[in-house]
Amino acid sequence: MQASRRRLAMALSGLLLGAATIGLRAAAQPQEQVIKVLARRFTYTPNKLTLKKGVPVILELTTADVLMGFNAPDFGVRADIIPxxxxxxRLVPDKVGTFTFFCDIFCGSGHETMNGTITVAA
Structure with a gap:
């Protein structure tokens, strides 16, 4: 009887320790940052994004104009922006530096100037 109580106590201790470890890992993960980006002829607002390496980011891209694109090839990210x-x-910056993003769908004369930068700090 005493042996089975001891085993039960050890099993419960193991479960509690495991749950605490999972809780600590979940708390240590960085929160997703949401950034709203407006695309219009022939600019993005904001056109300079400052991010932190390893912190997940959700870009919410909108336009009221015509179909546009968003391409950040250094991060393997691309999207159509539909009016x-x-x-x-979603992107998780994995390198430090300054990188370019741009519209990759022709949206009119001036399209070639539609770009911005993503600066990632450590």
């Missing part, structure tokens, strides 16, 4: 809809793009 009246929100395009949600």
């Amino acid at each position: 009246g809809q929100v395009a949600r793009v």
Whole structure:
């Protein structure tokens, strides 16, 4: 009888320790940052994004103009921005530096100047 109580106590201790470890890991994960980006002829607002390495980001891309694109090739991220809809793009910056994003769908004369930068700090 005493041996089975001891085993039960050890099993419960193990479960509690495991649950505490999972809780600590979950608390240590960075919270997703949400950034709203408006695309319009021929600019993004904001056109300079400052992010932190390893912190997940959701970009909420919108436009009221025509179909536009968002391409950040250094992060393997691309989306169509459809008028009246929100395009949600998730990225986790994995390198430090300054990188370019741009519209990759022709949206009129001036399209070639539609770009911005993502600066990632450590």
